[in-house]
Structures are given as C-alpha cells and as structure tokens.
Amino acid sequence: MNDTVVQAETATPEAAEAPRGRRAGGGREAKRAARSARSAQSVPYITRKIPYFEVIDEEGLQIIERNADTILEEVGIDFRDDPEALDLFRKAGCDVKGERVRFPRGLARKLVQDTAPREFMQHARNPAHNVVIGGKNTVFAPAYGSPFVRDLDKGRRYATIEDFQNFVKLTYMANALHHSGGTICEPVDLPVNKRHFDMVYSHMKYSDKPFMGSVTHPERAQDTVEMTKILFGDNWIDPLTGKPRTAVINLINANSPMTFDETMLGAAKVYARANQACIITPFILAGAMSPVTVAGTAAQTLAEALAGMAFVQLCSPGAPVVLGSFASSISMQSGAPTFGTPEPALVLYVMAALARRLGVPFRSGGGLCGSKISDAQAASESANTLLPTCLGGVNFVLHTAGWLEGGLSMGYEKFIMDVDQAGMMHTLLNGVDLTENGQAMDAIREVGPGKHFLGCAHTQANFESAFYRSPITDNNSFEQWEAEGSRDLTQRANALWKKQLAEYEAPAMDVATDEGILDYVNRRKASFPDSNI
C-alpha cells in the first residue's frame, strides 16, 4: 500500500485533542462529549456490548445440527460441473456418486472447524477502515445486486455505472456503513463481461473502505484479485504469514436446495487460494427452496453452508469463510417472495446461534423489504429485519442500506433512511452505560421532585452525546412541520442524498497506484472480443 493511502485519516479527533491536554469544566466537558459522540459514530466496525438474543435452547440447536448432518449423510449435496470439487470430497472421505456428495456424519463440521478462522481482518486501503469479521463484531455493508435504481425524481430505471459510483460515494460518506459492499447495483449500461472492472475500480477509487469482489466468473474473480494486488502494492503479502492479506470478501451463493454450481465454485476456488474471504450463502425462499418451517429451513441452510465451507477449506485450508444465510418466505398465494415477516427473523436468530456454535463468522440480515417504494411497508419490513440482524449477532451485514423490491431495486432515499437506522444500531449495540456518569445519580439529587433536568450540570455536560440524532426524522410540532411543506421521510431523504453527493470529496489515492490499476484494466478490456457474453 502507498504512503498516501496509509496516512489518510489517521489523525482522529482524540489524537488531535491529546497534545493540548484535557481540562475539566462544563463547556469543555460538553465539547469533548460531542467530539466523542461524533467519533463513536465513525468507528470502523461495531463491537457489541449487549448479549445475543437466542430463540431456542441448547437442545433445539442440537436437533437442528443433527438434522443438518442427516441431510449431508442421507440426502447429499450436488456439486455441478466441477470434477475437481468431487475429487477433493472423495479424497476427504465423502461418498461421491455422480455429482452427489454425501458426507459421513460430522465430517463437514470437522473440515470447517479444523482450519477455518473464527474471525479475520479484512484490510482496506485505508487501514483506519480495516474491519474484523466475526466474534462480537458487526460490519454494515450496503445492498447488493439490483438491476434497477429508484429515486423520487426519476422513479425506477435500469442502473448505470454513474448510479453505482453514486452509491459508492454515499457509502464512503456514511459513518454508519463500514464497508463499501460489492455489486451495489448492476451497471446495466456496461457490457456484462467487462462491468466487473468498472465496479471494482469504482470501489477502489471513490472509497477507501473494504469492498467485495466479482463472483460471476472465475476469470472475473481473478481480475479482482489482480487489481487488489496492485492497490495494496507492497502491503499485499503479510510478512508474518507469507500469504496475501485478506482484502476482498466475496459472496458465494449456493444454488439451493442442496446444489452448488461451477460458476460459484470456480470463483470460490480463486478467492480461497488467494486467501481472500468467501461467504457461503444458501439463498433460500422458504416454501420454494426449503420447507415452509423455520427448523427445516435452518437445518437445510446449515447443511448447505457446511458443505460449501468444507469445500473452501479443502481448496485452501485456513482461508477465511463466513457462514451466510439469506432466508425469506414466499407468499403461499402468489409465490412472490416476502420480507420482514416473523419467520425469517426466527431463522436468522437460529442460524446466528448455529454459526457461533460452529465457530465461524456469520452473514445475514440487512434492511430487507418487498415494497417497491420507501413507504411504511419498506420501513416496517426493513426494521423487522435489521433489529434481528443486530440482536441475533450478524457479523457481516449485506444489504444494510438501499434495498427495495426484494432486491430488484436500489433506492436512493431508501439508502439514506437505512443508513440512519444503521446509525441507531450503533447506539443500541453499545448497550447501557453503567459508569457513574451513566448512573446520573448526581443529576437526580440536584434536580429533585417536580423540577426539570434540562438545565442541570449533568445534562449540560452530556447533551451533545446524550441521544442518537437522526438527520432526517422530523420531531417538530405539527404546525412547524406543516409550515415546512408537510414533507414525508422520503422527501427529506431525497434532499439529503443530493446534498451529500454535492459535498463528496474522493479519498486521496496514490497516482502511480491508480495508473497501475487502470493500466491493468485497460489491457484486460482490450483482450476481450467486442461482443457481450
């Protein structure tokens, strides 16, 4: 990594304050509290201080683990069009018939637990944005994969690379998001076989947060690795291990039920062998790709994820893996996917507990919704997903911000609203302050019965950092709200994303590095036939 990059943003408010010392006193105290509040909002990731919420007990979790083992042993998992994968499993002791792989009880679990790390650091080009994935940590990334975008002015339309870059910029500016994400939206204006270059380059250029790589073809995964090598330069290899640092994380979806295909397997191989992280995610709409029950869906998800993670460990022992779960329901009337309903929340709580028992990081959740617009349906459904995400203990949260219409559309206003909610989660996960200042007995003694706390010393000292402050909710009087145009949340969010894009400034990037990446991209693009594949 280049000096310019390494030095960016290392001067925190605390560091700037330290040389001048700290003096007591209400005004100074208050200012310090304010600074502290602001810096808390820009933590590189969240380390939770509250317990996990679990919905079933030890016995229940064991039942699901046993059922997952039964699925792996009796039913098996298909690994399609990848003889190497079948060979790896055969050598590891699996029963392989055709493309069907059956695991002796406990084998997949053992393969994962023997070599997969419990948690790992994903490096960013700005080390202040490195994230630790796993343990008590939560990392928020934006939504992923939608072909459409939506905003209040222009409605719904196909996404372009400009939209993609806009969302990279907005994510870079969002203190509550720790990660730049991956295919935030599909830049449909670019050729399918080349758009990964522009997406990966945009993450590198317009942000300095960690990002995700391309998984739609093994070659595109390799391009991602090569570009990242150039970005990190001398810092690519960790001198302690002699291996590449983990600098890309990647979404390897199972083709549920109980199937992996060669595209995903090929991408996983590339990343795992370069020590980059793979999220193995059974993508399940319960009722279609799994049984209609929570316990059945959880057992199947665990079985599929175990098989995928075992594959990664066989390819490259010790490569970082994440147990992913994307589980929602379908409407049994229309077959349409539904989001923010209670059943997927229960699946999430169960899967988070299973991942902890297994000892691997967990990916799920976000701000999922089925609504086409950023209305009350979108907000309820998203909250009903994001709160379980945080209480259950998701380590890597994809789809934190922007998700609309079951992932078909990325909303500009929805993005701003979701970032606000993610900001609140920082406060929630930070738990209850039980210090003397948190107990606030001095304030209660000072004020006493029948008085108010607005002016007391404790309130004055803490008021800047006291409560989470939303930039978009309206708490004014009805009369004032009406005088200001009776705007709803979407309208206020619309104003904010425009303001943010107008104020965006790119993080500093070393010129030679930038040129090196662009040179690679241009050479590779030139090597393609002109047609789209």
Add this chain to the structure above:
Amino acid sequence: MNDTVVQAETATPEAAEAPRGRRAGGGREAKRAARSARSAQSVPYITRKIPYFEVIDEEGLQIIERNADTILEEVGIDFRDDPEALDLFRKAGCDVKGERVRFPRGLARKLVQDTAPREFMQHARNPAHNVVIGGKNTVFAPAYGSPFVRDLDKGRRYATIEDFQNFVKLTYMANALHHSGGTICEPVDLPVNKRHFDMVYSHMKYSDKPFMGSVTHPERAQDTVEMTKILFGDNWIDPLTGKPRTAVINLINANSPMTFDETMLGAAKVYARANQACIITPFILAGAMSPVTVAGTAAQTLAEALAGMAFVQLCSPGAPVVLGSFASSISMQSGAPTFGTPEPALVLYVMAALARRLGVPFRSGGGLCGSKISDAQAASESANTLLPTCLGGVNFVLHTAGWLEGGLSMGYEKFIMDVDQAGMMHTLLNGVDLTENGQAMDAIREVGPGKHFLGCAHTQANFESAFYRSPITDNNSFEQWEAEGSRDLTQRANALWKKQLAEYEAPAMDVATDEGILDYVNRRKASFPDSNI
C-alpha cells in the same frame, strides 16, 4: 353477567370440529391447519414461547435497584394535595416532611412484594376475551389519549365520539388486539366532565373485550366502577374471594420527576379499593423529566413506580398493580419528544427485567412514533418500539395501534398498519416449532437437491398456516403493483379500515343490562350543572 353475554363466541372452530372427528389426508390436513392458523390469530392474549432479551446482567440490574432505593431514601417522592396518602406512608414507616415522602431502604419494594399479585386476570364481558396480565403473557391494547385523529381522506382534525366508537369497533374486529383500551382518542365534541360516560359505555356496548376506566377525576373513576358493576351483574363479585372481579384496568401516571398529584392518587384509591387494576406509570421524556442516560432514567422510573405501587398496596393490600414505564427522549436541539430511537428501547429492556425481578406485571411500549403521518418514519419508529416491547417482555402493551405524532393524533391508517405488525408479533412470540412436522425432514428427503418444495406433501399440508399473512403489504411484481395504481401502504390501509367499519357487527348485549347502564349514565349526567369544567 348475563346469559347472552356468557354464551357469545364460546363455539370455537376446534369445538365445532371435534364431534365430527379428524381424518388423515392432505386436503383435510391442510384445512385443519388453516383453521388452526386462524384460531391461533384470535387467541385472547399471547403466551410467549421465546426467551426474554436482556441488555444488562445481574450486577447491572442490582446497581439500578440500589440507585432506586437511594432515590426513595435520600431524594424522596412528593405526594401532592393528598393528606391521606401522607398519613398512610407515615404509618408504614416512611419519613414524611411536608408532602415529601422518603422511604427506608427496601420498604417500598417490601410493601409491593408482600401483597401485590404477580399476575391477575382482567375479566371481559365475554369470558373468551378475559386476559391474564403478567407472567409470560402479552396483551395488546390500542393507543390512548390523543386529541386529534387523522385519516387519508380528511387529514388531521379534532377527535369526536364517532371517531372513538370507530376505533372501539376496529379494535373489536382486530384479532391481534386483545384489549379495547381506554381513551383511544379524546371525544372533544363532548363536555369534558361527561365524556367519560360515553367513552366507557362505548367500550361496553361496541366491544366485548376488556377495557380501561377513566382516571381524570376520582368521581369519574367511581362512575367507571359503577357502570362495570351493572355490566357484570351477578358476576361482579367473585364468590371465592368475596371481592369484586378485576374488570377494569387504569392508567395512573406519575407526574415525573418524583411526584404524584391528587387527581391520579384519587383515581387510584377508587380503583384499588374496588379491586380494579392500576398501572403506575412514570411518564418520562429523558432529558426533561429524568437524566439523559438510560441507567439514570431506569433508576428514577423504578423509584417512582415503586412509590406508586406501594401507595396502592397501602390503600388496598392485594389490589392488582402493574409497573409502567413510558420513557422516551427529547431532541436536545428543540426539546421535542422523539420516539423509536435506541435509548428508549434500552430503557424498556432494563425496566422489563426489573419488573420481573420485582415480581409484578409490566406495561410499556407499543407502536410509538413522532411522525405526523403514516410514512416510513412512523413505521421505523413504531417497529423500533414494538420489537423491544415483545422481545423485552411487556405484559400490557398500551399504544399498540394508531399512535402518531407523539400521541397527539390517532391515525386510522396507522391503526391498520400497527394491527398488522401486532399480528406478526403473535408468530414471533410463538417461537420455533421443533415437532417432527416443524423439523420437516420428510420434505427435505422427498425433494432433494435441485428441486423445489412447492408441491411436496409437507408444503401442501402446511401451506395455509405456514407463514404470517399480511392483509396490506404488497408483494406482487413491480408491473402488477404499478398496474394496480402504485399504491403505498397508507392507501391500502385506508381501503381496509373502511371495509372493516362497513362490515362491523356489534357483539350481542343483554337488553336489560344495556338499559341499566344507560339509566345510570343518564341519571348521573342529569345531576351535573350544564357548564363544562
């Protein structure tokens, strides 16, 4: 209670099914599952099957309990304009100076724990709607106290008795609401000193669910008790105890910080001495009525609630009491109350745990929001309150449905949306089905890799009851949604409340009972001077 009343709705779908026996088979099974799903939605109250979520440990809870005792001992609580209250406390061993009551450490807790019931049944005129308040149970009641109503057609306006009755009817029809509530909105078109008659009568006449009484004057509390006596007739006195059955629950707010006034104390005395239930609720906007911290707000809330509940037990040992907590924050910029932020959620989790340790039922939460309209802000804020309400373990949930604008306005569309959310909470609190059918291993064995579950026997047998079904969310394709008018959730909710009101049918009521209550009301109304007070 009269025969007509007792017999209403005792024939459940299960009872109707039983004599005909149960046969196996997909179609029959599916129909039975569907019936079971419907009847599950109309349970009289929820008994949770998932654990409580707690945010601080034993040691943290003890710190807050110690601080509450310190507040009661050192700072004290004011009981204003009620010499009888001061006398009761003095005799119980408190230090009373002027109107300030200071409690020896542990006394308030002891007074509550010695005689207050851990849980109690509130009787409804239809016994199928009796609710048990406390323990693992959750009872949902609509919002309370707003002077305005809002709907999409007519906007915001002062509430009338017609609005009040509309909301009683909608609540009666809402399977997800177990309780008719109290002052759902203020019927501003009726004189202040007489409107309680019309409100209480409306609950009795247009619903057969349990309800709340008037607390704005001791005489109005007495009127509520007298009307309820007539409603229950021969069933008013429990022959086992010789005491009145608990048939009204009432909201006794502290005048925080650390003050109770004579209006609330007077109403509490009337109800407690008639064995009716009192919810003692410190009403706190943190930063104004309490310190800006979670731990400080919780300690003060506990101290105030303990003092109020001890007062009730001194008035009438054994009378049902509920520990209430209404805690939100204020904007430190404008002083406006804010809702759905993370700090009040943390207070809720802490207070729920403290109530369990004390051994009394707990009231808090609901669908609180600051938004003026049923937009995404309202939905996020409400979800961020309702989920903690359910995960934390609130027993009596006031403000479940309809709340807008910090309680200033009752929304027709918001009501419908909140009822839908409350319905989802039934599924969430029911937890994970770990029966053989819930584990669904047969389905996974039948379907296998690469197939879909839509047609398998397990899906066919369970599809009617598989997932919570919302009557208002839209999960159709974008194209279909657009073809149907691109409606948002508020517009769909608007159609549903109108349909429901059009379909409303009043529960049967014994004519003599009805006449008896009206006769009481008319005599009492005639005894008032004509002016409003």
